[in-house]
Each structure stands twice: as structure tokens, then as C-alpha cells.
Amino acid sequence: MADALPSSGCADCNWHNMLTIEKMVATIMELATGQLIECNVKYNSTDGNPIPHATEHLEKLPLPSTLALALATTTSLATVGLAALQLIYINAYVTHTTRRSLIMFLASTAPFVSVTALVSLFMPRAWFFSHLSGFMYFTLALYVIICLLLNLFNGRQGIESRLAEQKVSIETSTPPFCCFFPCMPKLPADYRTLGMVEWMVLQAPLVRLLATIVSLFIYFEYATDGFTALKVIDFLALPSLLIGIYGMHILVTTACKLEELSSYRYVVVFRLIDLFLAFFVTDPVAGIQHGVFDFFARAGAFGCGMGNLAPLETAFFWKNVLVTIESFIVVLLSTILLQPSRSSFFDKHPSCRNVQSPTSSTTKDTLETVN
Numbered sequence: 001m002a003d004a005l006p007s008s009g010c011a012d013c014n015w016h017n018m019l020t021i022e023k024m025v026a027t028i029m030e031l032a033t034g035q036l037i038e039c040n041v042k043y044n045s046t047d048g049n050p051i052p053h054a055t056e057h058l059e060k061l062p063l064p065s066t067l068a069l070a071l072a073t074t075t076s077l078a079t080v081g082l083a084a085l086q087l088i089y090i091n092a093y094v095t096h097t098t099r100r101s102l103i104m105f106l107a108s109t110a111p112f113v114s115v116t117a118l119v120s121l122f123m124p125r126a127w128f129f130s131h132l133s134g135f136m137y138f139t140l141a142l143y144v145i146i147c148l149l150l151n152l153f154n155g156r157q158g159i160e161s162r163l164a165e166q167k168v169s170i171e172t173s174t175p176p177f178c179c180f181f182p183c184m185p186k187l188p189a190d191y192r193t194l195g196m197v198e199w200m201v202l203q204a205p206l207v208r209l210l211a212t213i214v215s216l217f218i219y220f221e222y223a224t225d226g227f228t229a230l231k232v233i234d235f236l237a238l239p240s241l242l243i244g245i246y247g248m249h250i251l252v253t254t255a256c257k258l259e260e261l262s263s264y265r266y267v268v269v270f271r272l273i274d275l276f277l278a279f280f281v282t283d284p285v286a287g288i289q290h291g292v293f294d295f296f297a298r299a300g301a302f303g304c305g306m307g308n309l310a311p312l313e314t315a316f317f318w319k320n321v322l323v324t325i326e327s328f329i330v331v332l333l334s335t336i337l338l339q340p341s342r343s344s345f346f347d348k349h350p351s352c353r354n355v356q357s358p359t360s361s362t363t364k365d366t367l368e369t370v371n
Contacts, residue, residue, distance in 0.1 A: 005024060006266045014030070014174050016229075037326070039070065039104075051124050051125045051223075051309075051313060052124060052308045052309070053125070054122055054123040054124070054125075056308060057122075057123075057124050057308065057309065058122070058346060058361040060308045065317065068318070068321045069121055069122075069130045069321075071321070071324075071325075072117070072118055072121055072320070072325075073118060075114070075324045075325055075327070075328040076114045076117070076118040076324045076327070076328075078328055079110055079111050079114045079324070079327045079328045079331050080114070080115065082328075082331045082332065082335055083108060083110060083111035083331050084111075085335070086107045086334070086335060087104055087107060087333070089340055089346065090103050090104055090107060090167075090226055090345075090346075091104070091175050092348070093340050093346035093347070093348040093349040094345055094346060095348055096151070096347070097345050098151055099148065099151050099152075099345070100207045102144055102147055102148040102151060103148065103345060105140075105141070105144050106141060106144060106145060106148070106269060106273060107334070108149060109137060109138070109141050109273065109276065109330075110276070110327040110328075110330045110331040111251040111327070111331065112133075112134065112137050113134045113137065113276075113327050114323070114324050114327035114328070115136075116130035116131070116133050116134045117130065117134070117320040117321075117327070118295070118320070118324055120316065120317075120320045121317060121320050121321065121324075124309060124313050124317070126314070127316050127320070128215075128360075129216070129219075132212050132215060132216065135208065135212075135321060136205070136208055136209065136212055138276075138277050139204050139205040139208040139241070139244065140205045141245075141273055142201055142204055142205065142245065142277075143201050143202050143204070143205055145248065145252075145269065145270060145273055146198060146201050146247075146248060146251055146252075148266075149251060149252065149255055149266065149271075150198075152260070152261070152264065152266070153255075153260075156191060156194050156195060156198070157191065159194065159255060160190065160191050160194055161190060162260070163254070163255075163258070164189065164259055165191035166258060168189060168254060168256065168257050168258070169186040169187060169189055169192075169254075170186060170187040170188070170189050170193055170197065170254050171250065171253045171254050172184040172186065172187060172250055174187060174246065174249035174250055174253045189254065190322060194251075197247045197250050197251055198247070198251070199247075200243050200244060200246065200247030200250075201244050201247040201248050201251070202222050202244075203240060204240055204241055204243065204244025204245075204247075205238035205242065207237055207241075208237060208240070208241070209235070211233050211236075211237040211369065214233055215230055215233055215234075218230060218233070245277075248274075249274075252266075252267070252270050263343075263344040264344045264345055265337065265338055265342060265344075265345075268334075268338060269318050269334075269338065270335060272330055272334055272337075275330075276326070276327075277332050322368050328329060
């Protein structure tokens with residue numbers, strides 16, 4: 001009988017542990033698909049939609065949120081203004097047509113994201129489409145920044161020859177996988193390997209485009225009832241995004257060992273896009289910012305919402321306000337750090353340093369040999 005008591009105690013202990021784990025799993029699922037607090041407030045608009053029209057939303061907006069909306073509008077207009085100035089300089093002082101188009105695309109990232117966030121602030125029902133548009137633009141920027149790198153060396157063969165001359169191998173121990181696999185091998189910088197890494201980046205916008213189309217179909221059909229399915233789609237698309245980011249880091253980290261890139265300040269362009277992407281990404285798993293606001297909304301940090309917005313829409317409102325501020329900071333930093341006098345991208349600017357392009361010296365030597 002005495003021996004049975006400890007056995008009974010262990011059974012109770014195991015049962016208690018199982019209940020604790022079950023509660024933890026239930027809490028995690030509630031944070032992923034629902035919210036921890038119960039709100040008896042009905043958020044339905046006049047047409048029965050849980051997300052209000054723009055007019056209904058603006059009429060019931062509290063004073064702090066109205067001030068935040070005014071701040072977001074001001075910063076967004078300032079972002080668009082600075083970006084327009086950048087585009088004017090790029091169009092006037094960058095000679096190469098393809099290079100000019102690529103730089104213009106990257107320079108338009110911050111204003112595009114800022115405007116989509118501002119539209120979501122005024123029209124809550126458009127927040128999902130705006131986020132998908134911003135995310136799609138970012139994944140395209142991943143590949144565009146690699147295209148810009150290849151353009152500086154006149155293509156994949158050009159960068160291959162320069163890496164071979166400098167005896168530089170492809171560095172695979174880069175974010176985001178270097179934290180988990182610190183001893184990644186180095187690969188030969190041949191044409192085939194460079195093409196493989198380039199395709200790692202290219203597949204990200206292709207997969208994201210497919211995920212965006214499927215997500216839009218689900219959202220238009222089921223609206224807010226389809227959020228669980230949308231999270232599943234984002235989770236399935238996450239490996240593609242990580243592979244694309246990884247491929248981008250591999251190419252840029254390897255190419256940055258070449259001295260030619262320093263005069264262009266290419267690393268500054270890359271770091272601005274990379275940091276902006278890390279905070280903005282709308283994927284609730286991969287995006288730092290979106291995931292944090294989503295978690296706090298479901299945990300009850302925003303209470304039962306504000307005005308006629310539910311807690312989740314309230315969280316996204318404040319997230320979009322933050323996005324407009326971040327966009328302004330990014331465009332301001334790019335304006336300061338990438339002035340025409342400090343970057344060889346602006347080769348037609350009077351104060352630009354007379355630096356040859358990475359392949360110009362090779363071309364010149366070839367012509368002299370022929371003559």
C-alpha cells in the first residue's frame with residue numbers, strides 16, 4: 001500500500017503537467033486565431049460588415065487617433081516629396097538607362113509603402129490589399145537589388161570574372177541561416193553557382209505573387225472569416241521568403257569584397273532595403289512589426305478597440321502610423337547617405353568622383369589590345 005502512494009502521486013503530477021501543456025497550447029491557438037479577452041461590443045457597420053466604411057471610421061475616430069492620422073498624413077506627404085526629389089536627381093544624373101530604372105524602383109519603395117499604409121488609415125477595409133501590395137513590392141525589391149548588382153558588373157559573367165581575379169569564394173555563412181548553421185561551406189564563384197543563387201532570389205517574388213493571388217481570392221470570398229487560412233498560406237510561403245533573403249545576402253556579402261562597389265555606396269542601398277524589409281514585412285511569421293502588433297491585439301493590449309474598430313484593426317491602425325514614420329526615416333536617410341556627390345551612381349553629376357565602372361577598365365584594355 002505504501003508503494004502505491006508514490007505511484008499515485010506521480011500519476012497526479014503527470015496529469016497536472018498534461019493539463020498545463022494543454023492550456024498552453026490552447027492559449028497559443030487563441031493568440032493565433034482569436035483573442036484572449038471577450039468584447040461584447042458589436043463592430044458591424046451599416047451594411048453588416050465588421051470593418052466600417054471610411055466615413056463611419058473617420059466620424060467615430062477618437063482625438064488621439066485623429067492626431068496620429070494627421071501626423072501620418074504629414075509624414076507620408078513629406079516622404080513622397082523627398083522621393084520625388086530623389087527621382088528627379090536619378091533621372092538627371094544617372095547615365096545608364098537600365099541602371100536608372102532599377103534605382104528608381106528602389107527609391108520608390110518607401111513612398112509606395114507609405115502611401116499604401118496611409119490609404120489603410122483612411123479606409124480600414126483596404127488594409128489587407130494595401131499590405132499585400134506593399135509586401136509584393138518588397139519581394140520584388142529583393143530581386144531588383146540583385147539586378148542592380150549584376151548591372152554594375154555588366155552581368156553574371158562580369159561579376160564571375162572579377163571574383164575569379166580576386167580569388168573570392170561565395171560566402172554562404174550569412175543571415176538568416178548563419179545563426180543556426182555557423183559553419184556553412186564556401187562555394188566556388190562560377191557561372192553556374194551564381195545563377196543558382198540568383199534563382200534563389202527570383203523565386204521569392206514568384207511564390208509571393210501566387211500566394212497574393214490566392215490570399216485575395218480567400219479574403220474577397222470569406223473576409224475576416226478567412227484569417228486562419230491566410231495565416232496558413234503565409235506560413236507555407238515563409239520558406240520561399242527566407243530562401244530569397246538568404247540568396248540576396250549571399251550575393252551581396254560576396255560581392256562587397258570587391259573594391260569597385262565602395263564608390264557606389266551599394267552596401268548603403270542594400271542595408272536600407274534590408275532593414276526596412278525586416279520591420280515592415282506583412283507576414284505575421286516573418287515580419288517583426290506585424291507579428292508584434294498582431295500578438296498584442298489578440299493578447300488584449302488594445303482592449304476592445306477604438307471607435308468602431310475591432311482590436312485587430314486598431315492594432316493595424318497604429319502599426320500603419322508607425323510604418324509611415326519609418327518610411328520617412330528611410331527616405332530621409334537615403335537622401336543624406338546617397339547624395340550625388342557621394343555616390344558614383346550619379347555619374348553625370350558635376351561633383352561626382354571620376355571612378356570607372358567595374359568593367360570599364362577591362363573593356364579599355366581589350367580595345368587597346370585589338371588596336
